[in-house]
Amino acid sequence: MFTLIDLPYKSLAPVISDQTLAFHHGKHLQTYVDNLNKLVAGTEYEGLSLEDIVRKAPAGGVFNNAGQILNHNLYFTQFAPQPSSPAPTGNLAKQIQKQWGSLDAFKAEFEAKGVGLFGSGWVWLQANADGELSIAQYANADNPVTHGLKPLLTFDVWEHAYYLDYQNRRAAHLSALWQIVDWEEIEKRYTK
Numbered sequence: 001m002f003t004l005i006d007l008p009y010k011s012l013a014p015v016i017s018d019q020t021l022a023f024h025h026g027k028h029l030q031t032y033v034d035n036l037n038k039l040v041a042g043t044e045y046e047g048l049s050l051e052d053i054v055r056k057a058p059a060g061g062v063f064n065n066a067g068q069i070l071n072h073n074l075y076f077t078q079f080a081p082q083p084s085s086p087a088p089t090g091n092l093a094k095q096i097q098k099q100w101g102s103l104d105a106f107k108a109e110f111e112a113k114g115v116g117l118f119g120s121g122w123v124w125l126q127a128n129a130d131g132e133l134s135i136a137q138y139a140n141a142d143n144p145v146t147h148g149l150k151p152l153l154t155f156d157v158w159e160h161a162y163y164l165d166y167q168n169r170r171a172a173h174l175s176a177l178w179q180i181v182d183w184e185e186i187e188k189r190y191t192k
């Protein structure tokens with residue numbers, strides 16, 4: 001049985017309003033959890049991890065719901081109301097510097113790829129087995145794990161993630177999200 005993750009904070013306001021957080025976590029994510037539990041019951045996917053399901057399942061309901069749970073679990077646990085550091089510090093900081101020249105240049109490309117993703121999906125920072133980074137746009141429920149890569153940081157560009165707070169201003173939402181990114185968590189994902 002899959003269950004809804006607990007949030008490691010009470011509020012991310014004003015970057016993400018309490019109302020958006022409550023709907024996004026308590027309604028949207030809960031629905032993906034409920035759907036997946038119904039879909040995998042009695043199938044070969046019952047008892048598998050979310051990662052294994054997205055690696056194995058073909059396009060369709062099982063993949064979509066498992067992918068959306070995996071993506072949202074990584075999304076919600078990468079934020080903090082008051083992050084301890086405004087930037088990565090360790091190996092991740094060095095790798096970003098090496099590949100983009102500066103954190104600002106990295107952020108600019110990440111935001112542009114989020115803004116430029118047509119329709120619903122996710123923009124990701126991902127790493128390969130050699131620790132090389134890339135920014136990817138994935139549609140709908142797709143994610144780095146499906147492609148054999150390590151997921152590090154993601155911005156949800158489905159409209160449910162921002163419409164109550166920012167309406168059509170996706171760019172303004174994405175640019176505000178940097179204020180709550182917990183770089184300590186992203187660094188942990190990179191080095192583990």
Ligand code: MN
Pocket residue numbers: 024028072156158160161
């Ligand atoms: Mn979402």
